Amino acid sequence: MNLRARIQFAAAAFALALLAFAAPPAVSADKVDPVADEKAFKKFFYDKFPKLKPEDFVNGPYSMDADLYKQWQDKEQFPPYEFSLELGKEMFSKPFKNGKTYGDCFPNKGIGIRQDYPTFDEKEGKVITLELALNRCREANGEPAFSYVRDEMAALTAYMAFTSRGKPFNIKVPNDPRALAAYENGKEYFYTRRGQLNFSCATCHVQSPGERVRTEVLAPALGIVNAMPIYRSEWNGMGTTSRRFTTCNSQIRGVPLTPQDDEYRNVEYYLSYVSNGLPISGPGARP
Amino acid sequence: MRITTLTSIAALLLLGATSALAAGEDDYKAAYAAAEAANKQAASLRNQWTTTASTLAVAKKFADGGDFDKATASAKEAEALAKASIFQATSEKERWRDLEIR
Known part of the structure; x- marks a missing residue:
């Protein structure tokens, strides 16, 4: 092989190597199948807890333990999230300085729409959660954003969840590679082990629901976001989805x-998509 | 005389060995920089551990107090933690599927 042939061979090999190692898109859209995932996810939990009705899963640890369930029923007579709900209702209806309200930012004036969030924004190519939409609404109307982990955001989302109680989650993943990638990346995050304890979300909420971690009974992942936001006795206050994560x-x-x-x-x-069809139960209360 | 000489040699050797083992400020600085670099890499992988940061803080506290032995040891521990978090993030890129419900 002369020098020229050698150079050509090396160039061809290099080009092939580049093709082989070129970074593929983070997610291959044709392999993402949310419908199959949802079916398998539900089957796993229905098989694991055959005595529970599908709608029971939205009650988290209370559906896993008879004594806790009894305590919860008593608690619901005077729910600890009531103060937050009242605050949220007041905040929601109070106009911004420009005279507009939260209702002006949402379909149906923001009433009974919790079950449709998160949604995928095709213009932006990203997932929009209810918390994010609320802060964007504030900013669009000249108001500062709220902290995602504090009481104000919890109160607003508590009220919006309450107006959707009983409505089934109706999350859509459009046939858009960006939406499918966001969904798949969410799934990867859910199952990925992290932290020094080497836990994934699934370690607690798929492998161990109903088991105790110290004094807490772990909730199943199915229906876990339907109850958000939640009052937690452990926090002595309300918590948003952001706070939970x-x-x-x-x-x-x-x-x-x-x-x-x-x-x-x-x-x-x-998590919301795989709980499609299960009713919104937020705001919730947890031990 | 012979015993005194041997004792003196032993003492000198011991002194030499101790000074060889003792960490100085430069050792600490190198160990701290290595730990910080590894932790920065963990951040780029979106997988820092809280214990890495707290161990780095301990190292800095020892160094501020002039105890470079303990400061260096803590910095090395922090680097090991950061490297473990990098390994976790890298291996989980494939391993997460082992847990997936299908």
């Missing part, structure tokens, strides 16, 4: 991401 991360000794980072938006999208 970030504290889960720190509990396993992982540094939490920033609330509403893509990973959190995507995992909420995934």
Whole structure:
């Protein structure tokens, strides 16, 4: 082989290597099948807890333990989230300085729409959660954004969830490669082990629902977001979905991401989608 | 005389060995920089551990107090934690599917 042939051979080999190692898109859209995922996800939980009705799963740990269920029923007589609900209703109807309200930012004036969030924004190519939509509404109307982990956001989402109680989750993943990628990335986040304790979300909420971690009974992943936001006795207050995700991360000794980072938006999208058809039960109360 | 000489040699050797083992400020700085670099890489993988940051803080505290032995040891521990978090993030890129409900 002369020098020229050698150079040509090397160039061809290099080109082939480039093709072989060229970074593929993060997610191959043709392999993403949310419908099959939802079916398998539900089957797993229905088989694991054959005595529960599908709608029971939205009650989290209360559906897993008879004594806790009894306590919860008593608690619901005077629900601990009531103060938040009242605050949320007041905030929701109070006009911004420009005279507009939250209702002006949402379909149906924001009433009875919780079950449609997170949604995929085709213009932006990203997942939009209800918390994010609320803050964008504020900012669009000249108001500062609320903290995603504090009481104001919990109160607003509590009220919006309450107006959707009993309505089945209706999350859509359009046939758009970006939406499918967001969904798949959310799934990957859910199953990925992280933190020094080497836990994934699934370690607690797929492998161990009904089991105890210290004094807490772990909730099943199916229906877990239907009850958000929640009053937690452990927190002595209300918690948003963002608060739940970030504290889960720190509990396993992982540094939490920033609330509403893509990973959190995507995992909420995934978890909500696989709970499609189960009723909204938020605001919820948990031990 | 012979015993005194041997004792002196042993003492000198021991002193030499101790000074060889003792970490100085430069050792600490190198260990801390390596730990910080590894933790930065973990951040780029979106997988830092809280314990890495707290161990780095311990290292800095020892260094501020002039205890470079303990400071260096803590910095090395922090680097090991950061490297473990990098390994976790890298291996989980494929391994997460083992847990997936199908």
